[in-house]
Amino acid sequence: EDQVTQSPEALRLQEGESSSLNCSYTVSGLRGLFWYRQDPGKGPEFLFTLYSAGEEKEKERLKATLTKKESFLHITAPKPEDSATYLCAVQAREDSWGKLQFGAGTQVVVTP
Amino acid sequence: ETGVTQSPTHLIKTRGQQVTLRCSSQSGHNTVSWYQQALGQGPQFIFQYYREEENGRGNFPPRFSGLQFPNYSSELNVNALELDDSALYLCASGNRVDYGYTFGSGTRLTVV
Numbered sequence: 001e002d003q004v005t006q007s008p009e010a011l012r013l014q015e016g017e018s019s020s021l022n023c024s025y026t027v028s029g030l031r032g033l034f035w036y037r038q039d040p041g042k043g044p045e046f047l048f049t050l051y052s053a054g055e056e057k058e059k060e061r062l063k064a065t066l067t068k069k070e071s072f073l074h075i076t077a078p079k080p081e082d083s084a085t086y087l088c089a090v091q092a093r094e095d096s097w098g099k100l101q102f103g104a105g106t107q108v109v110v111t112p
Numbered sequence: 113e114t115g116v117t118q119s120p121t122h123l124i125k126t127r128g129q130q131v132t133l134r135c136s137s138q139s140g141h142n143t144v145s146w147y148q149q150a151l152g153q154g155p156q157f158i159f160q161y162y163r164e165e166e167n168g169r170g171n172f173p174p175r176f177s178g179l180q181f182p183n184y185s186s187e188l189n190v191n192a193l194e195l196d197d198s199a200l201y202l203c204a205s206g207n208r209v210d211y212g213y214t215f216g217s218g219t220r221l222t223v224v
Contacts, residue, residue, distance in 0.1 A: 004154075043204075043215035043216050043217045096167055096168025097162070098144070098157075098160035099145065099160060099168050100213065102154030102155050102156070103154050
């Protein structure tokens with residue numbers, strides 16, 4: 001069965017203190033791995049899609065990387081506005097196009 | 113782009129009742145998916161509609177049903193509500209060309 005595990009569950013950072021979030025996955029044929037950001041009471045906001053091992057994508061202070069078993073979201077010199085829950089999701093080739101399997105997320109708090 | 117809009121934003125229902133949630137997809141998106149997100153968890157895939165037909169379903173009972181209309185708006189219907197149905201219900205629309213998924217802000221359903 002496909003599975004997505006995110007760690008740590010929660011992360012508290014000082015402003016400027018870089019860190020990484022982990023997403024481990026098992027899937028029978030990966031079509032894509034997605035990273036979303038979710039603010040309290042809001043829907044997930046799309047960040048990145050990664051398709052194959054070795055791929056990297058960057059957006060402002062965020063950088064996502066992908067291997068055959070896990071993905072990392074690196075946050076460089078975070079600011080308080082980066083506080084959010086970060087969700088990882090995978091889509092299997094055998095699944096319907098709109099189906100994403102999500103992890104439980106990592107809650108990130110960045111303090112000034 | 114108009115984004116994905118959902119209504120209502122909040123709803124309180126009594127156990128055993130029926131509820132209909134609505135979603136207006138982003139312009140140009142012909143696929144819509146519905147997700148259930150319990151507190152502290154990642155979203156769980158309910159089902160997907162493409163060109164007004166259901167073509168993918170997660171592990172949810174038949175009392176969860178849906179419709180997609182020609183203008184790509186959609187509905188999620190839940191019959192015989194149970195206390196465990198209390199959650200944030202998210203709609204996501206996408207387009208196979210640009211391979212993106214855009215989420216709405218969700219409907220918070222409370223069953224008492």
